[in-house]
Amino acid sequence: MTASPRIGSPRIRRREVDAAGSWPETLSPLLRRIYAARGAANLGQAQPRLAQLLPPDDLGSLPQATALLADALAHDRHIVVVGDFDCDGATACAVGVRGLRMLGARRVTPAVPNRMVHGYGLSPALVEELAALQPDLLVTVDHGIACHAGIAAAKARGWQVLVTDHHLPGERLPTADAIVNPNLRGDAFPSKALAGVGVMFYVLLALRKTLRDEGKLEDKGPD
Structure with missing residues (x-):
C-alpha cells in the first residue's frame, strides 16, 4: 500500500502591490493598499463619478x-x-x-x-x-x-x-x-x-x- 501524499497546511501568500500612486496624505496606508490591489492609482480612479461610466x-x-x-x-x-x-x-x-x-x-x-x-x-x-x-x-x-x-x-x-x-x-x-x-x-x-x-x-x-x-x-x- 502506498501512502497518499501529505497535504501541507494552507499558507497566506501576500500579493505584491505598488501602493505608491497619488493619494491624499490623510488616506490610511491600508486603504491605499486595498485601492492599489484593485488597480487604482489615485482617488479619482478609486471613487469614480457617474460621468466616468462607460456610455x-x-x-x-x-x-x-x-x-x-x-x-x-x-x-x-x-x-x-x-x-x-x-x-x-x-x-x-x-x-x-x-x-x-x-x-x-x-x-x-x-x-x-x-x-x-x-x-x-x-x-x-x-x-x-x-x-x-x-x-x-x-x-x-x-x-x-x-x-x-x-x-x-x-x-x-x-x-x-x-x-x-x-x-x-x-x-x-x-x-x-x-x-x-x-x-x-x-x-x-x-x-x-x-x-x-x-x-x-x-x-x-x-x-x-x-x-x-x-x-x-x-x-x-x-x-
Whole structure:
C-alpha cells in the first residue's frame, strides 16, 4: 500500500502591490493598499463619478429593449421583473422595479423563483405560476440567456419577453423579443465583466434617454 501524499497546511501568500500612486496624505496606508490591489492609482480612479461610466451606446439590442419598455409604459402594460435569489439577481430585480416605477410604469411586479420549487431562472414551472399575475411583459434580470424552455412557455401564452443577462450564451439564443447581454457574440460593449444589475441599470439609462427624446419624461437628473 502506498501512502497518499501529505497535504501541507494552507499558507497566506501576500500579493505584491505598488501602493505608491497619488493619494491624499490623510488616506490610511491600508486603504491605499486595498485601492492599489484593485488597480487604482489615485482617488479619482478609486471613487469614480457617474460621468466616468462607460456610455451605453455600444451595448447591443438596447433600441429593441427600450422600444419594448417604452411601449409597455405608454399602454400601461403589466411588467413583471423576474429576478434571482443571489445578490446580483436580487439587486438587479430591485433596480429594475424601482427604476421602471421612477420612469412612469404604474404596473410593475417583482418575481423571484424558488430554485427548490421552480428550478433555475425563468422555468416553465415559474411561467405557470406567473400566469395568475396576467403579465404582458416579462423582464429577466441576471438570467434568461439559458432559459429556452421558460421563454418558449411565456411566448406561447402571448407574453413579451426581454432578457437582460451577463452570463455566457450557448450555441443558440432563446426566442425572446430582445436580449441585452454584453457577452453576446459580436457585442461591442467594452466591459465583459458587467454584472446583471449593471446590465439592467444600462437598460434603464437607455430607456430614460428614449423617453426624454420623445418628450415623455421631464426630469432634472444627470445626462
